[in-house]
Amino acid sequence: AQSVAQPEDQVNVAEGNPLTVKCTYSVSGNPYLFWYVQYPNRGLQFLLKYITGDNLVKGSYGFEAEFNKSQTSFHLKKPSALVSDSALYFCAVRGGSNYQLIWGAGTKLIIKP
């Protein structure tokens, strides 16, 4: 069965420092992987996806994610964090059906000035 894990409930980073939000997955077949962000009292917004091709995927707001097949990971990264990046981040993987995504529990990212 497809599954995704976000091992950290919360990540704290100082403004200007690089940030990483971790995601690991378990799938049968080729993984289709996604990152979403949720700002307070808002719906989720799509950040980026990996389906095939280059292992480094660039997305919105300066975020990127690195697909690592051997480690079954898809970590979200940003070279220099902004206070405005503080939000809840979700990793997702395509489910068994073409129409579903399997979601991680979310990681709260806090960027301190």
Place this chain on the structure above:
Amino acid sequence: NAGVTQTPKFQVLKTGQSMTLQCAQDMNHNSMYWYRQDPGMGLRLIYYSASEGTTDKGEVPNGYNVSRLNKREFSLRLESAAPSQTSVYFCASALTRQYEQYFGPGTRLTVT
């Protein structure tokens, strides 16, 4: 282009009352979804509709019904609300085979 819209934004119900959450999208997407979000539990799929005229159960369908009224609209009904249904409900839509889903702003439901 409004994207995905949901009504109402907030609702308070008493146990046993019924209500319908409305969702509409103007992106010509085929697939639509209803999720609930509870603290520490991420998103859980309630029902989805792969295309107009079809609906399927997700992970937590008990206590809910859905209607895919047309390609644009997908409603979620609580027939007899229970306190365990207190949650934030999100509707989402996607183009089939594109996988990325687009979300509405959510409905915050409290059942007392």
